[in-house]
Amino acid sequence: METQVRRLSYSQIDETMIEEAGRIIRKGGLVAFPTETVYGLGGDALNPESSKKIYAAKGRPSDNPLIVHIADKRDLYRIVREVPEKAKKLMEAFWPGPLTMIFYKNELVPQATTGGLDTVAVRMPSDRIAAAFIRAAGGFVAAPSANVSGRPSTTTAAHVEEDLSGRIEMILDGGQAVIGLESTIVDMSVEPPVILRPGAVTEEMMEAVIGPLEVDKAIIAPDSGVKPKAPGMKYRHYAPRADLAVVEGSTEAVIAAINQLAEEAEAEGKRVGIIATDETKDRYPKGLVLSLGARKHEEEIAQHLFEVLRDFDETDVDCIYSEAFDEASIGPAIMNRLLKAAGHKVIQV
Ligand code: AMP
Ligand code: MG
Numbered sequence: 001m002e003t004q005v006r007r008l009s010y011s012q013i014d015e016t017m018i019e020e021a022g023r024i025i026r027k028g029g030l031v032a033f034p035t036e037t038v039y040g041l042g043g044d045a046l047n048p049e050s051s052k053k054i055y056a057a058k059g060r061p062s063d064n065p066l067i068v069h070i071a072d073k074r075d076l077y078r079i080v081r082e083v084p085e086k087a088k089k090l091m092e093a094f095w096p097g098p099l100t101m102i103f104y105k106n107e108l109v110p111q112a113t114t115g116g117l118d119t120v121a122v123r124m125p126s127d128r129i130a131a132a133f134i135r136a137a138g139g140f141v142a143a144p145s146a147n148v149s150g151r152p153s154t155t156t157a158a159h160v161e162e163d164l165s166g167r168i169e170m171i172l173d174g175g176q177a178v179i180g181l182e183s184t185i186v187d188m189s190v191e192p193p194v195i196l197r198p199g200a201v202t203e204e205m206m207e208a209v210i211g212p213l214e215v216d217k218a219i220i221a222p223d224s225g226v227k228p229k230a231p232g233m234k235y236r237h238y239a240p241r242a243d244l245a246v247v248e249g250s251t252e253a254v255i256a257a258i259n260q261l262a263e264e265a266e267a268e269g270k271r272v273g274i275i276a277t278d279e280t281k282d283r284y285p286k287g288l289v290l291s292l293g294a295r296k297h298e299e300e301i302a303q304h305l306f307e308v309l310r311d312f313d314e315t316d317v318d319c320i321y322s323e324a325f326d327e328a329s330i331g332p333a334i335m336n337r338l339l340k341a342a343g344h345k346v347i348q349v
Helices: 015-026 048-058 073-079 085-094 128-136 157-164 203-210 251-267 298-313 331-341
Strands: 004-007 031-033 040-044 067-069 099-104 119-123 170-173 184-187 194-197 243-248 272-276 288-291 319-323 346-348
Touching: 004 015, 004 157, 015 031, 015 040, 015 128, 015 170, 031 128, 031 157, 040 048, 040 067, 040 128, 073 119, 085 099, 085 203, 157 170, 157 298, 243 251, 243 331, 251 272, 251 319, 288 298, 298 331
Parallel strands: 004 170, 031 170, 067 119, 099 184, 243 319, 243 346, 272 288, 272 319
Antiparallel strands: 031 040, 099 119, 184 194
16 A cells, blocks of 8 residues: 655645545544654544554554544543543643543443453544544544554654554655654543653643643552553553663763763674764764753754654664653653663663
């Protein structure tokens, strides 16, 4: 199959292209589309055959459920059994936006979409191209991140092409994703609600609206052997080809440690990559240094993380050392993805 790429502009969203993309979904095909978090690989959420195609295109295990994307809040009520009061409050505060909530599903949602679960994950993206596309597609678009399973999520249409060209009908190109990390996931089917994946909507932001939340133990202590509640969290993710380790400690200690590790690795004939920041990138005389952006703007770090992991896959480095990030605001989400990419290999200095 030949994958059509359609470039759209936010200043004037081309209705003909949106209609064309919507028609593909309504006929059971697949379209990758931009959202404010990462690119999504969309299919009709209410059609089990479409969901099966999504799993096949990504090479994703079929017990790993998809997120259903909607464009109007009232559509939530059409696919779930009940909407708890706290979910209504979160919806008012953070939808449209980078927050996914889990509810008990009703019979309209096929098990193929929810990986056999009785619950469904729902999100209403704020991206305007995404919203127009979802409406044109019939209102319910199942979409995991638009990457081949195991690779970093995609934040540009070029990354989507790299992974999925020839496997899907169309890619809507809306430029670079603004947030760059997948949505926060919170399970509203339990009380108190549980955060299953950290994202741009933080624990503090939600707590200010609905009071205390719990955090899935598999996020806090990944080596504890606790089975994560979000099935997707148990799979190997984002792993670059090269061995990645995260170096944690004070800035000066981290710089010194990475320089020493780089020197030792090069002495063994290895090629070294370093994930740094604008503030520190000139402090590494050895290795291939890529910056994630300014540390003082954590949103920049988030926006570039997956891109930099992909960039390293284009090089011949054997090992990568990364600086760690602060645990404030979007920091936990950055560290969660980085640690998964590193298979939780952390060097404390
Ligand atoms: P992705 O869209 O690729 O970021 O993957 C969707 C994430 O949402 C995966 O980690 C899934 O495990 C999680 N997810 C989707 N539906 C559910 C659900 N009903 N219960 C728990 N986690 C879910
Ligand atoms: Mg994903």
